[in-house]
Amino acid sequence: MRSTWVWSMAVLALLAAACGSGADIEVADVWGRPSPSVATNGAFYMVITNNTEVADHLVAASSPACAAAELHESMMNDGVMGMAQVGPAGIEIPANGQTTLEVGGLHVMCIDKQAEFVAGERFDVTLEFENAGTVEVQAEIKES
Ligand SMILES: [Cu+2]
Numbered sequence: 001m002r003s004t005w006v007w008s009m010a011v012l013a014l015l016a017a018a019c020g021s022g023a024d025i026e027v028a029d030v031w032g033r034p035s036p037s038v039a040t041n042g043a044f045y046m047v048i049t050n051n052t053e054v055a056d057h058l059v060a061a062s063s064p065a066c067a068a069a070e071l072h073e074s075m076m077n078d079g080v081m082g083m084a085q086v087g088p089a090g091i092e093i094p095a096n097g098q099t100t101l102e103v104g105g106l107h108v109m110c111i112d113k114q115a116e117f118v119a120g121e122r123f124d125v126t127l128e129f130e131n132a133g134t135v136e137v138q139a140e141i142k143e144s
Contacts, residue, residue, distance in 0.1 A: 025132040030139040035117045042110040044139045045101045050093040057130040059090035065123035067112035
């Protein structure tokens, strides 16, 4: 009986170490679509979780794979899919909430690709948050 209890406590401790006191901002599933080298631009998508009691904002991004990176939102304009840079406030991640950058919505636009976006390739991406500061992630190029 006692060994079972000790085992349970060990598992709990491990779980606490794994997910307790997580980072203020967690970024998961960072990816981009493969695109032919003739395409000058690419895009990165991701899921951003804010573990704090205050809203945060993604205000900038950069990557060695892009000459420049901009924060964009796709939208329909007179029946045509277009996109525009988000406002100066950036992309909001609500307090204790989540914001998803996805195909057809918010995305990090990779202007003037410096590398081939081939499936399986991984690129460093630096994200700049108003409160949480700099967060380094890796984007994986894959079909979806
Ligand atoms: Cu865009």
